[in-house]
Amino acid sequence: MKQPTAGGARRAVFAPVDNLARVEAVVHRLSDAIQLGLLADGEQLPGESELAGQLGVSTVTLREALMALRQQGLVITRRGRGGGSFVSLPETPGDERLRVRLRGWTTEELRDLGDHWAALSGAAARLAAERTEPDDLGQLRRTAEELAKAADTATRSRLYGRFHVELAAAAQSARLTREQVALQAEVGALLCLVLGDDEHREEVADRHRSVISAVQDGAHATAGTLAEECVRESTARLVAVRLTL
DSSP: OOOOOOSHHHHHHTSOOOOSSHHHHHHHHHHHHHHHTSSOTTOBOOOHHHHHHHHTOOHHHHHHHHHHHHHTTSEEEEOSTTOEEEEOOOOOOOHHHHHHHHHTSOHHHHHHHHHHHHHHHHHHHHHHHHHOOGGGGHHHHHHHHHHHHOOSHHHHHHHHHHHHHHHHHHTTOHHHHHHHHHHHHHHGGGGHHHHTSHHHHHHHHHHHHHHHHHHHTTOHHHHHHHHHHHHHHHHHHHHHHHHHO
């Protein structure tokens, strides 16, 4: 079983939900985290009582949410000794299905999404540079290096999205982190269409390293600008793919 990802991003996953539609909120929170890879394939979730307490919901609400996640194929439940609820990471759709999904976006919507994403990541980078100690950047460094070595596009897209989630976690903002998780779950798989290019993958990895260096140096303005540029470059590539469809 893969080791679970550590750090503030995971803490945000298991923070209490603040939505009145509690079942739906729990389903969205956990499904977004699973599809982004914040919860590892095969990872055992906390027991029902513990997980319900972490999320601030009743066990009845949690059981309904887990049932919905099982129906989506994102969680499997085993009975008996050693049983419990386990993460089941979904397969990333093939390129053709992703292109069909991309056709559902207009170029204007993609650019608007890119603006929103750049604003989130830029703000996160600036805050991280102000608030985070250099010793707290280990997870960001590991994610950047994993991306630099990742061979398949599905892994690359998850690591790309995870970097921006962990950047928000480094900013010590639970709200920014949750916003990034939801955004990556919405658009992250589409990045498979641009991250298949090894040269672009290397450019992204270098940009991520530059963001980390600026955060470590406390250069908040530079960190924010670099994070925004990284997002805008990838968004522009997505728009270019959309224009060919």
